Amino acid sequence: MSELVEIRNLTKIYEKKKVALDHLNLTIGRGKIIGLLGPNGSGKTTMIKLLNGLLVASEGEVLINGKAPGPESKSIVSYLPERTYFQNSMKVKELIAYFSDFYQDFRPERAKQMLAGLNISEDARLKTLSKGTREKVQLIMVMSRNAQLYILDEPIAGVDPAARDYILKTIITNYNENATVIISTHLISDIERVLDEVIFIRDGRLILQETVEEIREKKGKSVDAYFREVFAC
Amino acid sequence: MLGKLLKHEWKSIWKIPVLLIGILMITAVIAGLTFALPIWESDWIGLPLSGLMLLLLFYFAMIAASVGITVYMAVRCYKSMFTDEGYLTHTLPVSSRQILNCKVITMSVWTLITGIAIIISLVVFGGVTFLALSTKSSRFAMDVMEVLWEIRNIWESPMMKGFGACCVSLVCLTLVSSASSALILIGAITLGQKVRGHRILGAVGAYFGITTIVQIIAIVLSIPLMVKMVMDSAYLSIFETSPFSFYTSIYWIMTAVYLVVGVGLYFMSDYMLRRQLELE
Numbered sequence: 001m002s003e004l005v006e007i008r009n010l011t012k013i014y015e016k017k018k019v020a021l022d023h024l025n026l027t028i029g030r031g032k033i034i035g036l037l038g039p040n041g042s043g044k045t046t047m048i049k050l051l052n053g054l055l056v057a058s059e060g061e062v063l064i065n066g067k068a069p070g071p072e073s074k075s076i077v078s079y080l081p082e083r084t085y086f087q088n089s090m091k092v093k094e095l096i097a098y099f100s101d102f103y104q105d106f107r108p109e110r111a112k113q114m115l116a117g118l119n120i121s122e123d124a125r126l127k128t129l130s131k132g133t134r135e136k137v138q139l140i141m142v143m144s145r146n147a148q149l150y151i152l153d154e155p156i157a158g159v160d161p162a163a164r165d166y167i168l169k170t171i172i173t174n175y176n177e178n179a180t181v182i183i184s185t186h187l188i189s190d191i192e193r194v195l196d197e198v199i200f201i202r203d204g205r206l207i208l209q210e211t212v213e214e215i216r217e218k219k220g221k222s223v224d225a226y227f228r229e230v231f232a233c
Numbered sequence: 234m235l236g237k238l239l240k241h242e243w244k245s246i247w248k249i250p251v252l253l254i255g256i257l258m259i260t261a262v263i264a265g266l267t268f269a270l271p272i273w274e275s276d277w278i279g280l281p282l283s284g285l286m287l288l289l290l291f292y293f294a295m296i297a298a299s300v301g302i303t304v305y306m307a308v309r310c311y312k313s314m315f316t317d318e319g320y321l322t323h324t325l326p327v328s329s330r331q332i333l334n335c336k337v338i339t340m341s342v343w344t345l346i347t348g349i350a351i352i353i354s355l356v357v358f359g360g361v362t363f364l365a366l367s368t369k370s371s372r373f374a375m376d377v378m379e380v381l382w383e384i385r386n387i388w389e390s391p392m393m394k395g396f397g398a399c400c401v402s403l404v405c406l407t408l409v410s411s412a413s414s415a416l417i418l419i420g421a422i423t424l425g426q427k428v429r430g431h432r433i434l435g436a437v438g439a440y441f442g443i444t445t446i447v448q449i450i451a452i453v454l455s456i457p458l459m460v461k462m463v464m465d466s467a468y469l470s471i472f473e474t475s476p477f478s479f480y481t482s483i484y485w486i487m488t489a490v491y492l493v494v495g496v497g498l499y500f501m502s503d504y505m506l507r508r509q510l511e512l513e
Binding site for chain 2: 049090098103
């Protein structure tokens with residue numbers, strides 16, 4: 001079976017010649033939890049947007065399950081952006097209906113169960129919920145899909161430790177085990193325990209792609225410690 | 234998938250246009266009802282002035298419905314495609330062309346509905362005014378019937394020649410311009426995305442730029458017809474012969490201009506969404 005994600009020579013140059021990704025090459029297999037790690041401005045979000053077809057590459061290509069980003073890839077990718085992206089006037093139950101309509105792999109019962117666990121009413125409008133609760137609703141919707149690839153951009157940034165635990169627990173207990181989860185973050189110590197593999201990116205270039213075990217064995221350090229060493233200012 | 238997109242698009246936007254149209258209809262009835270009140274004959278200027286205000290309110294409600302719904306559609310289109318909400322829209326398992334088609338269909342239909350609603354509101358206003366004045370004066374209804382009878386005579390005169398063809402061209406113009414108006418808005422919003430940091434300003438500028446160009450093209454293409462009208466003696470006696478052939482020609486020219494502009498903007502927007510999409 002082919003790799004789930006193939007990135008070949010991927011380059012993204014924004015206006016004013018700002019190079020966000022510079023001839024990036026990597027492949028991502030199936031059934032793993034992968035940390036996409038790098039300092040701010042390293043190109044993590046640009047790579048994620050390219051995987052989701054929200055940007056067009058300046059050069060190179062992205063293949064998901066052998067296909068360029070499009071309707072087919074989007075039907076197997078469940079994406080959580082680093083911002084609140086649902087229409088605020090929508091009710092939670094309308095959101096469930098929306099996801100049920102568009103995503104064949106969406107499990108509404110699972111979503112309802114998780115919402116009930118957090119005492120979030122399905123009749124609540126998103127604009128009446130706190131920012132933290134809205135983010136949890138987003139995570140619940142994304143993780144209620146039985147996707148092949150979950151791409152989570154900074155899911156634990158800007159939340160309190162208790163919420164971080166909830167988010168990580170939700171990810172770990174709800175993802176399809178044959179699927180791959182890509183988690184972009186710079187809060188490594190919080191997620192290190194759940195990762196199988198890490199990808200280090202700096203200035204749009206691949207610095208390292210190894211399993212967590214390999215880093216611990218070869219470098220004798222935790223991923224967090226090694227990250228601090230590699231990206232020391 | 235287009236059907237599902239349309240369903241959710243419709244659900245997310247119907248409330249504001251329906252509210253504006255509802256207000257329009259209510260103001261039409263209120264404005265018509267003022268003619269049933271004895272305020273117009275009052276010696277105190279305040280009463281006829283307030284009646285006039287209510288008539289003006291109906292006039293502004295028509296403008297609010299027309300402009301308000303257009304602006305609302307444009308804002309919704311922009312927000313759902315190019316702001317944070319775009320992250321959901323563009324990660325749905327649908328093609329960019331389906332998203333574009335959904336926007337074009339929804340906005341065209343609402344433009345059409347708004348136009349029809351304004352016509353209906355005028356009919357409502359006319360009807361209520363007729364009833365209101367009829368209750369005050371039994372002679373009024375008779376007078377109106379006499380006028381209508383005279384119109385019937387005009388209907389059979391040579392002046393009405395080509396009226397049917399004119400109506401057909403007007404219907405075509407209405408349908409094409411509804412879609413074209415939607416495409417001008419979508420095209421302007423899409424073009425505005427190229428102006429980094431000032432995307433809304435870019436979209437507004439593009440909208441006025443496109444509409445100005447369209448108007449200039451329509452006027453330039455109509456000039457030969459207008460010159461012919463002036464030069465041609467048959468047109469000089471326009472009220473003895475039919476004016477409809479002139480209007481029919483003008484409507485067809487405008488239909489052609491809107492059609493070309495609409496098709497051009499459709500393919501440009503499609504290309505921009507497929508090959509130039511850059512969500513911030």
